[in-house]
Amino acid sequence: MNKKIILAILVIGLSPAVFARGTSSAIFVDPYFNMGALGIGGSSDLNDKINDIRNGNTAKGVLGIETASDIKWSKNLGVFMGYRFKHRYNIGLLIDYTSANAFFSKENASAFNFYFGSTTPTAGKYYEYGSGFSSTTFGPALYYTVYNGGKLTLDVGLGILYALKINYHEDTTYSTISSSDTAGLASHAKSVIGSGKGFGFLLGTSTSYYLTNYLGLSFDLAYRYLKSGTLTDPNGKEIDFTWADGSQDPTPAPLSVNLSGLYFGISLKIDFDISSSGSTAAAKPEETGAQETAKQAQETTTGWEDTAVAPVTDNNPTIDELRDIKKQVQRKWNDLRSDTSAEAQKQADRYRRLYDIVIKFEKDWDQATPQVRAVRIDKIKTFLAH
Numbered sequence: 001m002n003k004k005i006i007l008a009i010l011v012i013g014l015s016p017a018v019f020a021r022g023t024s025s026a027i028f029v030d031p032y033f034n035m036g037a038l039g040i041g042g043s044s045d046l047n048d049k050i051n052d053i054r055n056g057n058t059a060k061g062v063l064g065i066e067t068a069s070d071i072k073w074s075k076n077l078g079v080f081m082g083y084r085f086k087h088r089y090n091i092g093l094l095i096d097y098t099s100a101n102a103f104f105s106k107e108n109a110s111a112f113n114f115y116f117g118s119t120t121p122t123a124g125k126y127y128e129y130g131s132g133f134s135s136t137t138f139g140p141a142l143y144y145t146v147y148n149g150g151k152l153t154l155d156v157g158l159g160i161l162y163a164l165k166i167n168y169h170e171d172t173t174y175s176t177i178s179s180s181d182t183a184g185l186a187s188h189a190k191s192v193i194g195s196g197k198g199f200g201f202l203l204g205t206s207t208s209y210y211l212t213n214y215l216g217l218s219f220d221l222a223y224r225y226l227k228s229g230t231l232t233d234p235n236g237k238e239i240d241f242t243w244a245d246g247s248q249d250p251t252p253a254p255l256s257v258n259l260s261g262l263y264f265g266i267s268l269k270i271d272f273d274i275s276s277s278g279s280t281a282a283a284k285p286e287e288t289g290a291q292e293t294a295k296q297a298q299e300t301t302t303g304w305e306d307t308a309v310a311p312v313t314d315n316n317p318t319i320d321e322l323r324d325i326k327k328q329v330q331r332k333w334n335d336l337r338s339d340t341s342a343e344a345q346k347q348a349d350r351y352r353r354l355y356d357i358v359i360k361f362e363k364d365w366d367q368a369t370p371q372v373r374a375v376r377i378d379k380i381k382t383f384l385a386h
Helices: 003-014 044-051 182-187 289-298 319-337 342-363 370-384
Strands: 026-037 073-085 089-114 122-148 152-175 189-212 215-228 261-273
Touching: 026 089, 026 215, 044 122, 073 122, 073 261, 089 152, 122 189, 152 215, 189 261, 319 342, 319 370, 342 370
Parallel strands: none
Antiparallel strands: 026 073, 026 261, 073 089, 089 122, 122 152, 152 189, 189 215, 215 261
Protein backbone atom coordinates (compact mmCIF):
# COMPACT_ATOMS: atom_id res chain seq x y z
CA MET A 1 0.00 0.00 0.00
CA ASN A 2 1.19 3.51 -0.79
CA LYS A 3 3.04 5.02 2.18
CA LYS A 4 1.18 8.30 1.84
CA ILE A 5 -2.17 6.51 2.07
CA ILE A 6 -1.03 4.61 5.19
CA LEU A 7 0.17 7.86 6.78
CA ALA A 8 -3.13 9.59 5.98
CA ILE A 9 -5.11 6.74 7.55
CA LEU A 10 -2.99 6.89 10.71
CA VAL A 11 -3.27 10.67 11.02
CA ILE A 12 -7.02 10.68 10.46
CA GLY A 13 -7.45 7.85 12.94
CA LEU A 14 -5.45 9.65 15.62
CA SER A 15 -6.93 13.10 15.11
CA PRO A 16 -9.93 13.69 12.85
CA ALA A 17 -9.74 16.85 10.74
CA VAL A 18 -6.13 17.56 11.67
CA PHE A 19 -4.93 21.15 11.42
CA ALA A 20 -8.46 22.52 11.69
CA ARG A 21 -10.73 23.56 14.48
CA GLY A 22 -13.43 21.12 13.56
CA THR A 23 -15.97 21.48 16.32
CA SER A 24 -19.15 23.47 15.96
CA SER A 25 -20.11 22.78 19.58
CA ALA A 26 -17.46 22.19 22.21
CA ILE A 27 -16.55 22.63 25.82
CA PHE A 28 -13.21 24.43 25.90
CA VAL A 29 -10.51 25.06 28.50
CA ASP A 30 -7.94 27.71 27.54
CA PRO A 31 -5.13 28.22 30.12
CA TYR A 32 -2.94 31.28 29.49
CA PHE A 33 0.14 33.18 30.65
CA ASN A 34 0.46 36.92 30.01
CA MET A 35 2.68 39.83 30.86
CA GLY A 36 1.07 43.18 31.60
CA ALA A 37 2.64 46.51 30.65
CA LEU A 38 1.30 48.75 33.41
CA GLY A 39 2.45 52.03 31.90
CA ILE A 40 -1.02 52.50 30.37
CA GLY A 41 -3.10 53.61 33.32
CA GLY A 42 -0.64 51.82 35.59
CA SER A 43 0.14 51.95 39.30
CA SER A 44 0.66 55.69 39.71
CA ASP A 45 0.11 55.66 43.48
CA LEU A 46 2.71 52.98 44.09
CA ASN A 47 5.19 54.38 41.60
CA ASP A 48 4.88 57.82 43.20
CA LYS A 49 5.59 56.21 46.54
CA ILE A 50 8.62 54.37 45.21
CA ASN A 51 10.12 57.34 43.41
CA ASP A 52 9.10 59.94 46.00
CA ILE A 53 8.59 62.68 43.42
CA ARG A 54 6.95 65.68 45.09
CA ASN A 55 7.30 69.36 45.83
CA GLY A 56 8.57 70.01 42.32
CA ASN A 57 11.44 67.54 42.70
CA THR A 58 11.64 65.59 39.41
CA ALA A 59 14.85 63.69 40.20
CA LYS A 60 13.94 60.04 40.68
CA GLY A 61 15.27 58.34 43.76
CA VAL A 62 13.73 56.68 46.78
CA LEU A 63 15.01 58.20 49.99
CA GLY A 64 18.20 59.16 48.23
CA ILE A 65 18.71 55.63 46.87
CA GLU A 66 19.35 55.72 43.12
CA THR A 67 18.37 52.11 42.39
CA ALA A 68 14.64 52.78 42.55
CA SER A 69 12.51 51.78 39.54
CA ASP A 70 8.85 51.88 38.62
CA ILE A 71 6.56 48.88 38.79
CA LYS A 72 6.14 48.43 35.04
CA TRP A 73 5.28 44.75 34.53
CA SER A 74 2.85 42.30 36.01
CA LYS A 75 2.60 38.53 35.63
CA ASN A 76 -0.75 37.09 34.73
CA LEU A 77 -1.95 33.47 34.93
CA GLY A 78 -5.45 32.27 34.27
CA VAL A 79 -7.93 30.14 32.39
CA PHE A 80 -10.91 30.87 30.16
CA MET A 81 -13.35 27.97 30.12
CA GLY A 82 -16.81 27.63 28.71
CA TYR A 83 -18.90 26.58 25.76
CA ARG A 84 -18.67 27.16 22.00
CA PHE A 85 -21.70 26.97 19.75
CA LYS A 86 -22.37 27.63 16.07
CA HIS A 87 -18.60 27.67 15.43
CA ARG A 88 -18.22 31.32 16.37
CA TYR A 89 -19.65 32.03 19.79
CA ASN A 90 -17.40 31.30 22.77
CA ILE A 91 -18.97 32.13 26.11
CA GLY A 92 -17.62 31.25 29.52
CA LEU A 93 -15.86 32.24 32.72
CA LEU A 94 -12.47 33.89 33.26
CA ILE A 95 -10.47 32.97 36.37
CA ASP A 96 -7.35 35.07 36.69
CA TYR A 97 -4.38 35.77 38.98
CA THR A 98 -2.14 38.82 38.54
CA SER A 99 0.86 40.00 40.55
CA ALA A 100 3.56 42.69 40.40
CA ASN A 101 6.24 43.90 42.78
CA ALA A 102 9.31 46.06 43.27
CA PHE A 103 12.28 45.48 45.55
CA PHE A 104 15.52 47.35 46.04
CA SER A 105 18.19 47.68 48.71
CA LYS A 106 21.45 49.44 49.45
CA GLU A 107 24.31 48.59 51.78
CA ASN A 108 27.51 50.52 52.25
CA ALA A 109 30.40 50.43 54.69
CA SER A 110 30.14 54.19 54.86
CA ALA A 111 26.89 55.58 56.15
CA PHE A 112 24.53 57.15 53.61
CA ASN A 113 21.48 59.33 54.11
CA PHE A 114 17.90 58.24 53.65
CA TYR A 115 14.55 59.59 54.78
CA PHE A 116 12.10 57.59 56.80
CA GLY A 117 9.35 58.97 58.99
CA SER A 118 10.86 62.42 58.92
CA THR A 119 11.98 65.14 56.55
CA THR A 120 15.30 65.06 58.41
CA PRO A 121 17.75 62.59 56.83
CA THR A 122 18.89 59.56 58.78
CA ALA A 123 22.36 58.11 58.36
CA GLY A 124 22.52 54.35 57.93
CA LYS A 125 24.51 51.56 56.35
CA TYR A 126 21.71 49.29 55.17
CA TYR A 127 18.27 49.94 53.66
CA GLU A 128 15.74 47.80 51.82
CA TYR A 129 12.25 48.41 50.53
CA GLY A 130 9.75 46.00 49.02
CA SER A 131 6.27 46.65 47.68
CA GLY A 132 3.85 44.59 45.64
CA PHE A 133 0.29 43.60 44.95
CA SER A 134 -1.72 40.71 43.59
CA SER A 135 -5.31 40.06 42.59
CA THR A 136 -7.63 37.12 42.15
CA THR A 137 -10.27 37.92 39.55
CA PHE A 138 -13.18 36.19 37.87
CA GLY A 139 -16.00 37.15 35.53
CA PRO A 140 -17.96 36.26 32.39
CA ALA A 141 -16.46 36.68 28.92
CA LEU A 142 -17.66 36.36 25.34
CA TYR A 143 -15.34 35.81 22.38
CA TYR A 144 -16.57 35.88 18.80
CA THR A 145 -14.70 34.13 15.97
CA VAL A 146 -14.42 36.68 13.17
CA TYR A 147 -12.28 34.37 11.03
CA ASN A 148 -11.99 30.60 10.92
CA GLY A 149 -9.66 29.34 8.21
CA GLY A 150 -9.40 25.82 9.58
CA LYS A 151 -5.84 25.97 10.86
CA LEU A 152 -6.00 29.65 11.75
CA THR A 153 -8.69 31.45 13.74
CA LEU A 154 -9.11 35.01 14.91
CA ASP A 155 -11.30 35.86 17.91
CA VAL A 156 -12.25 39.17 19.49
CA GLY A 157 -13.81 39.38 22.91
CA LEU A 158 -15.06 41.27 25.92
CA GLY A 159 -14.80 40.25 29.55
CA ILE A 160 -16.18 41.65 32.80
CA LEU A 161 -13.80 41.39 35.76
CA TYR A 162 -14.50 41.31 39.46
CA ALA A 163 -11.56 41.22 41.85
CA LEU A 164 -12.48 39.10 44.84
CA LYS A 165 -9.39 40.38 46.58
CA ILE A 166 -6.53 42.71 45.73
CA ASN A 167 -3.69 42.28 48.21
CA TYR A 168 -1.05 44.91 48.92
CA HIS A 169 2.11 44.72 50.97
CA GLU A 170 4.89 47.15 51.80
CA ASP A 171 7.97 46.39 53.89
CA THR A 172 10.78 48.74 54.95
CA THR A 173 13.86 47.70 56.89
CA TYR A 174 16.98 49.72 57.74
CA SER A 175 19.96 49.65 60.06
CA THR A 176 22.51 52.18 61.23
CA ILE A 177 25.23 49.54 61.21
CA SER A 178 25.01 46.51 58.85
CA SER A 179 22.63 43.81 57.64
CA SER A 180 24.37 41.27 59.90
CA ASP A 181 22.94 43.07 62.90
CA THR A 182 19.64 41.16 62.96
CA ALA A 183 18.55 42.82 66.20
CA GLY A 184 19.11 46.25 64.69
CA LEU A 185 17.19 45.31 61.56
CA ALA A 186 14.26 44.00 63.54
CA SER A 187 14.02 47.20 65.56
CA HIS A 188 13.95 49.36 62.45
CA ALA A 189 11.22 47.76 60.38
CA LYS A 190 7.82 48.80 59.13
CA SER A 191 5.19 46.71 57.38
CA VAL A 192 1.92 47.74 55.73
CA ILE A 193 -0.65 45.15 54.65
CA GLY A 194 -3.90 45.99 52.93
CA SER A 195 -6.59 44.58 50.70
CA GLY A 196 -9.40 45.79 48.51
CA LYS A 197 -11.87 44.86 45.80
CA GLY A 198 -12.49 46.16 42.33
CA PHE A 199 -14.41 45.94 39.07
CA GLY A 200 -13.02 46.14 35.58
CA PHE A 201 -13.19 44.90 32.02
CA LEU A 202 -10.96 43.65 29.25
CA LEU A 203 -11.05 43.99 25.47
CA GLY A 204 -9.02 41.32 23.74
CA THR A 205 -8.08 39.57 20.56
CA SER A 206 -6.71 36.06 20.12
CA THR A 207 -5.00 34.58 17.08
CA SER A 208 -4.88 30.76 17.23
CA TYR A 209 -3.16 28.07 15.19
CA TYR A 210 -4.67 24.61 15.59
CA LEU A 211 -2.20 21.73 15.76
CA THR A 212 -5.02 19.18 15.74
CA ASN A 213 -8.77 19.33 15.56
CA TYR A 214 -8.96 19.90 19.31
CA LEU A 215 -5.65 21.52 20.32
CA GLY A 216 -4.20 24.87 19.36
CA LEU A 217 -1.71 27.56 20.37
CA SER A 218 -2.68 31.20 20.58
CA PHE A 219 -1.14 34.65 20.85
CA ASP A 220 -3.31 36.94 22.96
CA LEU A 221 -3.43 40.71 23.20
CA ALA A 222 -5.81 42.63 25.47
CA TYR A 223 -6.33 45.91 27.23
CA ARG A 224 -7.44 45.49 30.81
CA TYR A 225 -8.86 48.02 33.22
CA LEU A 226 -8.89 46.96 36.87
CA LYS A 227 -8.46 49.22 39.87
CA SER A 228 -9.11 49.28 43.59
CA GLY A 229 -9.64 52.88 44.67
CA THR A 230 -9.21 52.17 48.38
CA LEU A 231 -7.41 49.61 50.51
CA THR A 232 -8.10 48.64 54.11
CA ASP A 233 -5.82 47.12 56.73
CA PRO A 234 -6.60 43.84 58.57
CA ASN A 235 -8.69 45.84 61.08
CA GLY A 236 -10.87 47.30 58.35
CA LYS A 237 -9.36 50.80 58.52
CA GLU A 238 -8.76 52.64 55.26
CA ILE A 239 -5.08 53.00 54.40
CA ASP A 240 -3.98 56.52 53.52
CA PHE A 241 -1.33 57.22 50.95
CA THR A 242 2.05 58.09 52.49
CA TRP A 243 5.24 58.99 50.75
CA ALA A 244 8.24 56.70 50.89
CA ASP A 245 9.70 58.60 53.83
CA GLY A 246 6.52 57.92 55.78
CA SER A 247 5.14 61.46 55.64
CA GLN A 248 1.61 62.32 54.54
CA ASP A 249 0.18 65.11 52.43
CA PRO A 250 -1.79 67.82 54.26
CA THR A 251 -5.00 66.47 52.71
CA PRO A 252 -4.97 62.68 53.22
CA ALA A 253 -5.95 60.54 50.23
CA PRO A 254 -6.53 56.78 50.10
CA LEU A 255 -3.85 54.47 48.76
CA SER A 256 -5.01 52.81 45.53
CA VAL A 257 -3.83 49.94 43.37
CA ASN A 258 -4.19 49.97 39.59
CA LEU A 259 -3.59 46.85 37.49
CA SER A 260 -4.70 48.45 34.23
CA GLY A 261 -2.54 48.07 31.17
CA LEU A 262 -1.79 46.24 27.97
CA TYR A 263 -1.49 42.48 28.45
CA PHE A 264 -0.01 40.05 25.96
CA GLY A 265 1.04 36.43 26.03
CA ILE A 266 0.23 32.90 24.94
CA SER A 267 -2.48 30.36 25.66
CA LEU A 268 -3.48 26.81 24.87
CA LYS A 269 -6.78 26.07 23.10
CA ILE A 270 -8.19 22.76 24.33
CA ASP A 271 -11.55 21.64 22.95
CA PHE A 272 -13.76 18.75 24.02
CA ASP A 273 -16.15 17.90 21.20
CA ILE A 274 -19.78 17.51 22.27
CA SER A 275 -21.33 17.67 18.80
CA SER A 276 -21.40 13.86 18.54
CA SER A 277 -21.28 10.81 20.77
CA GLY A 278 -18.37 9.39 18.82
CA SER A 279 -20.30 6.47 17.30
CA THR A 280 -19.30 5.26 13.87
CA ALA A 281 -21.50 6.04 10.90
CA ALA A 282 -23.25 3.13 9.26
CA ALA A 283 -21.39 1.44 6.43
CA LYS A 284 -22.32 2.62 2.98
CA PRO A 285 -24.47 -0.02 1.20
CA GLU A 286 -23.72 -1.30 -2.26
CA GLU A 287 -25.51 0.71 -4.88
CA THR A 288 -27.25 -0.49 -7.98
CA GLY A 289 -27.09 1.36 -11.26
CA ALA A 290 -30.64 2.66 -10.77
CA GLN A 291 -29.80 3.92 -7.28
CA GLU A 292 -26.69 5.65 -8.56
CA THR A 293 -28.68 7.43 -11.28
CA ALA A 294 -31.29 8.57 -8.78
CA LYS A 295 -28.66 9.87 -6.38
CA GLN A 296 -26.90 11.83 -9.09
CA ALA A 297 -30.21 13.52 -9.84
CA GLN A 298 -30.66 14.32 -6.15
CA GLU A 299 -27.31 16.09 -6.09
CA THR A 300 -28.64 18.98 -8.10
CA THR A 301 -30.52 20.35 -5.08
CA THR A 302 -29.92 20.63 -1.35
CA GLY A 303 -33.54 21.34 -0.42
CA TRP A 304 -35.65 18.78 1.39
CA GLU A 305 -39.13 19.98 0.54
CA ASP A 306 -39.24 18.36 -2.90
CA THR A 307 -37.75 15.05 -1.73
CA ALA A 308 -40.14 12.14 -2.11
CA VAL A 309 -40.74 10.09 0.99
CA ALA A 310 -39.23 6.65 0.63
CA PRO A 311 -41.31 3.50 1.11
CA VAL A 312 -41.41 2.13 4.63
CA THR A 313 -38.24 0.14 5.31
CA ASP A 314 -36.45 -1.36 8.27
CA ASN A 315 -33.84 1.39 8.03
CA ASN A 316 -34.25 3.67 11.05
CA PRO A 317 -31.19 5.97 11.27
CA THR A 318 -30.13 7.44 14.61
CA ILE A 319 -29.20 10.96 15.63
CA ASP A 320 -25.66 9.71 16.31
CA GLU A 321 -25.35 8.67 12.67
CA LEU A 322 -26.41 12.15 11.57
CA ARG A 323 -23.88 13.77 13.90
CA ASP A 324 -21.07 11.61 12.53
CA ILE A 325 -22.06 12.63 9.02
CA LYS A 326 -22.09 16.27 10.15
CA LYS A 327 -18.47 15.93 11.24
CA GLN A 328 -17.55 14.47 7.85
CA VAL A 329 -19.16 17.41 6.08
CA GLN A 330 -17.33 19.83 8.34
CA ARG A 331 -13.97 18.17 7.75
CA LYS A 332 -14.35 18.38 3.99
CA TRP A 333 -15.39 22.00 4.33
CA ASN A 334 -12.32 22.80 6.46
CA ASP A 335 -9.95 20.95 4.13
CA LEU A 336 -11.21 22.80 1.06
CA ARG A 337 -11.08 26.23 2.66
CA SER A 338 -7.29 26.05 2.88
CA ASP A 339 -7.09 25.58 -0.92
CA THR A 340 -7.21 28.95 -2.71
CA SER A 341 -8.09 27.61 -6.15
CA ALA A 342 -11.42 28.68 -7.65
CA GLU A 343 -12.71 25.11 -7.92
CA ALA A 344 -11.82 24.33 -4.29
CA GLN A 345 -13.53 27.49 -3.08
CA LYS A 346 -16.61 26.56 -5.08
CA GLN A 347 -16.67 23.11 -3.50
CA ALA A 348 -16.08 24.63 -0.05
CA ASP A 349 -19.14 26.83 -0.50
CA ARG A 350 -21.24 23.75 -1.40
CA TYR A 351 -20.10 21.98 1.76
CA ARG A 352 -20.79 25.07 3.81
CA ARG A 353 -24.38 25.16 2.53
CA LEU A 354 -24.72 21.44 3.13
CA TYR A 355 -23.43 21.88 6.69
CA ASP A 356 -26.08 24.51 7.38
CA ILE A 357 -28.74 22.09 6.09
CA VAL A 358 -27.44 19.30 8.32
CA ILE A 359 -27.58 21.61 11.34
CA LYS A 360 -31.21 22.45 10.56
CA PHE A 361 -32.01 18.77 10.04
CA GLU A 362 -30.45 17.96 13.41
CA LYS A 363 -32.65 20.54 15.12
CA ASP A 364 -35.77 19.15 13.39
CA TRP A 365 -34.83 15.52 13.98
CA ASP A 366 -37.62 14.75 16.42
CA GLN A 367 -40.26 16.09 14.02
CA ALA A 368 -39.16 13.85 11.11
CA THR A 369 -40.46 10.32 10.54
CA PRO A 370 -38.01 7.41 10.19
CA GLN A 371 -38.69 7.33 6.43
CA VAL A 372 -37.87 11.04 6.00
CA ARG A 373 -34.76 10.65 8.12
CA ALA A 374 -33.57 7.77 5.95
CA VAL A 375 -34.12 9.70 2.70
CA ARG A 376 -32.35 12.81 3.92
CA ILE A 377 -29.35 10.98 5.36
CA ASP A 378 -29.07 8.99 2.14
CA LYS A 379 -29.06 12.23 0.18
CA ILE A 380 -26.28 13.73 2.33
CA LYS A 381 -24.20 10.56 1.91
CA THR A 382 -24.65 10.83 -1.85
CA PHE A 383 -23.35 14.38 -1.78
CA LEU A 384 -20.34 13.32 0.31
CA ALA A 385 -19.50 10.48 -2.07
CA HIS A 386 -18.95 12.85 -4.98
